[in-house]
Amino acid sequence: MVIGLLAIAAIPTVTGVSLGISEERKQKARMEDERRMAKFYMDVFCEGNSEKAKSLDGGRVVLRDNKVYIDHVDPNRRKKPAHTAAAFYIGYPDDDEKRGDGLVSTVSVDPPMLNWIYADKNTMELKYGNRTQSIEHIVGHWDWTEDETGVILAEKDLWAAVEEEDGVWAVYYDINDNGLAGFVDSARTVVEISIDRNIIDKPTDSNTNNKNKT
Structure with missing residues (x-):
């Protein structure tokens, strides 16, 4: 008892x-x-020594015409008008398959709109669109590198820039790490790049301290 x-x-x-x-x-x-949904710009890092490679280093990921491009950080100095991608990670809504986090980005400011960024399974081009447009393609799992700086897809940091017109560079996912052989015409210039997260609203020291106290 x-x-x-x-x-x-x-x-x-x-x-x-x-x-x-x-x-x-x-x-x-x-x-x-909250950490994974922190909004960030995507900045391009390129180690190549050629003039074309050097022109890509320090560029920024932008969106236009349902595709992902690299252009100047300053919108006023861009070759064509484009929206600066402001992205964050969030679970991709898929009833049939667990694909982990997707990558969402603003695609316009007025009206405010969000789309999924994905790799086209047929061409390896990075594109953006709604769930219907993206679900048949490579939509995740999007993540960051161990130091939380680099942007990776399906555990791979395999990004490439392809010159589609003179000085106009699109972003591709080099899924086989072979310079996009079989996906891109050999006459086009392909340059290996990395994409880094540039957090837009970094917390101040005071905000961080306040969070630690609660």
Whole structure:
């Protein structure tokens, strides 16, 4: 009987501990979601020594005509009008298959609109569109490199810039790491690049300290 009473008496304590652990997990999940949903620009890094490669280094990912391009950071100095991609990670809605996080970006400011960025499975071009347009293609899992700086797709940092017109560069996913052989005409210039996250709204020290105190 004493053992039974002790067991009953312990129930509120166990329940309280379980609730505390559950709440802690929820808080950690919320914090992780906030980190992954932090909006960022995508900046291009290129180590090549050619003049064309050097022209790509320091460029920014932009969107126009349902495709992903590289252009100047300053919108006023771009070859063609384009929207600056402002992206973040979020789970891709797929009922049949778990594809992990997708990559969402603003595609216009007025009206404010978001689209998924994806790699076309037939051409390896990076494009953007709604769920219907993207679901048949490579939509995830999008992630960051170990240092949380680089942008990767399906655990690979395999980005390439393809010169589609003179000085006009589109972003491709070099899925086989072979310079896009079989996807891009050999007459076109293909340059290996990396894409880095440039967080748009970085928290100030005071905000960080306040978060640590709560």
